[in-house]
Amino acid sequence: MVVSILGCGWLGSALGKHLSENGYQVNGSVTRPEKLSLIEQMGMKSFLLKISDEAVDLSSGFWNCDALVISSNVRLDNNAGYLNGLESIAEILRSKKVKRIVVVSSTSVYGEPNAIMDETALAQPNTSSAKRLVDIERIFQYIPDTQTTLMRCGGLVGPDRLPGSFLAGRKNVPNGLAPVNLIHLTDCVGLIECILNTEEPVEVINAVSPDHPSRADFYTQAAAAQNLILPEFVPEKTSWKIVKSLGSANLGYNYQVSNWADWLDEVKSDELRH
Numbered sequence: 001m002v003v004s005i006l007g008c009g010w011l012g013s014a015l016g017k018h019l020s021e022n023g024y025q026v027n028g029s030v031t032r033p034e035k036l037s038l039i040e041q042m043g044m045k046s047f048l049l050k051i052s053d054e055a056v057d058l059s060s061g062f063w064n065c066d067a068l069v070i071s072s073n074v075r076l077d078n079n080a081g082y083l084n085g086l087e088s089i090a091e092i093l094r095s096k097k098v099k100r101i102v103v104v105s106s107t108s109v110y111g112e113p114n115a116i117m118d119e120t121a122l123a124q125p126n127t128s129s130a131k132r133l134v135d136i137e138r139i140f141q142y143i144p145d146t147q148t149t150l151m152r153c154g155g156l157v158g159p160d161r162l163p164g165s166f167l168a169g170r171k172n173v174p175n176g177l178a179p180v181n182l183i184h185l186t187d188c189v190g191l192i193e194c195i196l197n198t199e200e201p202v203e204v205i206n207a208v209s210p211d212h213p214s215r216a217d218f219y220t221q222a223a224a225a226q227n228l229i230l231p232e233f234v235p236e237k238t239s240w241k242i243v244k245s246l247g248s249a250n251l252g253y254n255y256q257v258s259n260w261a262d263w264l265d266e267v268k269s270d271e272l273r274h
Contacts, residue, residue, distance in 0.1 A: 001025070002024070002027070002066045003025070003026050003065060004065040004068050005029065005069045005071055006029050006062075006069065006071065007070065008028040008030050008039055008044070010156075010160065011156065011189075012071040013028070013038075014185055014189055015071065015189050016028045017042040017044075018189050019193065021043065022193075026043065026045070027061070027062045027065060029049040030047075031048070036048060047060055049062060050085075051072065051086060052084075052085050058092045063092060063093070063096055066100070067098065067100040067102070067196050068098050069192060070102065070103045070104060070136075083136070086139050090139050093140075100146065101140050101143065101148045103137055103151065104153060104192075105136070105137055105152045105153070106130070106152055106153055106154075107152045107153065107208060108125070108127065108130040109123040109124075109130050109137070110125075110243065111125055111241075112239035112240060112241055113241055114241070116242045116244060117241050118243075118244040137150050141203075147202070149195050149203065149204070150203065150205070151205050152206050152243075153208070154206075154207065154209065155180070156184075157184055158186065162222070162225075162226060164225055164228050164267070165226065166222070167223070167231040168226075169231065172234055173215070173233045174236065175233075175236060175237065175238050175239060176215050177233075178239065180213060180215055180218050181212065181242065182209055182260070183207050183209050184209065184255075184257035186257065187256050187257055190256065191207050191248065191253055194251045195251070202247060202250075205245065206243050207245065207248075209255055209257055209260070210244075210245070211260050212242050213261070215233060218264075219231055221261060224268070226268075
């Protein structure tokens with residue numbers, strides 16, 4: 001299988017390296033020339049691609065693939081050129097034989113409805129960035145003869161993105177009793193590979209660990225694990241959601257990180273060793 005990854009940032013690079021090591025032919029795109037050699041070192045064929053009105057190279061061999069993963073570091077401002085570039089990509093994909101597209105999105109599209117949400121829930125974006133994500137989802141959602149999966153990820157954590165520093169030392173952090181919706185990088189990569197290999201249509205999948213401790217519990221333990229100043233939270237639950245993933249179970253995927261307290265204990269052990 002030939003997989004093209006549009007956007008080899010933190011997630012895209014990890015995904016490309018994993019797929020390359022497991023026998024896939026992988027094309028990876030970056031926006032800066034100095035990153036081309038890094039992509040090659042990870043086993044991918046590298047491409048320099050920028051998304052805007054003028055700069056989308058639609059003749060590139062990057063688009064000759066069986067599956068496309070859109071993991072671009074989306075600029076979620078009012079960048080009409082970026083959206084127009086994505087529209088151009090969707091247009092060329094209509095003429096290609098790309099069997100599957102995975103659009104990496106976010107659970108932020110559900111808003112904060114004070115409810116438990118799963119893949120049957122409607123998007124209710126309440127921020128400009130979440131509304132822009134919904135716009136991007138719609139661009140790729142209905143391409144004929146292509147199975148498109150909207151993969152709505154919780155907050156991403158993992159190597160080089162340890163959560164202890166996110167709120168360390170802050171005081172009066174609001175909404176301390178609200179549950180977290182997070183996913184580890186390993187599981188994000190694993191779920192994408194699972195989607196790429198299923199024959200079944202998967203329209204929407206929530207990529208979220210089944211464990212949802214409170215913000216106060218999680219980020220306090222995270223800061224302690226990295227030996228940072230503990231944050232202090234307001235014990236309130238003003239706006240929240242718990243995002244469930246029915247799609248993960250339907251695919252038979254088992255989360256590698258399904259207990260955040262256990263994972264943070266491992267982070268603490270690693271910090272002590274260093």
